[in-house]
Amino acid sequence: MWWKKYDWPALLATLALIVLIRESCVWLMGLLAHPELGNLLGLLLLLAILVAWRKVKPLPIRMLDANTHIMKESAFAFLPVSAGSVIMLMHLGNELPWFLFILLFSTLVPLWLYGQLAKRWLKTP
Numbered sequence: 001m002w003w004k005k006y007d008w009p010a011l012l013a014t015l016a017l018i019v020l021i022r023e024s025c026v027w028l029m030g031l032l033a034h035p036e037l038g039n040l041l042g043l044l045l046l047l048a049i050l051v052a053w054r055k056v057k058p059l060p061i062r063m064l065d066a067n068t069h070i071m072k073e074s075a076f077a078f079l080p081v082s083a084g085s086v087i088m089l090m091h092l093g094n095e096l097p098w099f100l101f102i103l104l105f106s107t108l109v110p111l112w113l114y115g116q117l118a119k120r121w122l123k124t125p
Contacts, residue, residue, distance in 0.1 A: 006069070010062035014070065021046045051121055059122075 025045060026038030092099055
């Protein structure tokens, strides 16, 4: 049975943590008249909490497995965005090479830096 292969309590707890922090930050930034910054603040707050937790004791394996599963399954949410991006790229014409250069540079460098930091911070002591 497919539902028995998942650790449902860990998945639900991880999702609840993500939603609680995100919604709290959106609410807080709404009070400060900038609700559009709520997602970014939520992301940074969740990262800070996990890094601080990691300094005290290791993250639970169940939480890491649940996060991996959520990330793998949520990849399909980006398909409509990808289709819209391809349509936009076709209409750029002569500006396409510069756009692609800026896109690759502004995406790959931060991802590489994030990977280096994550490798250092999440290394088992």
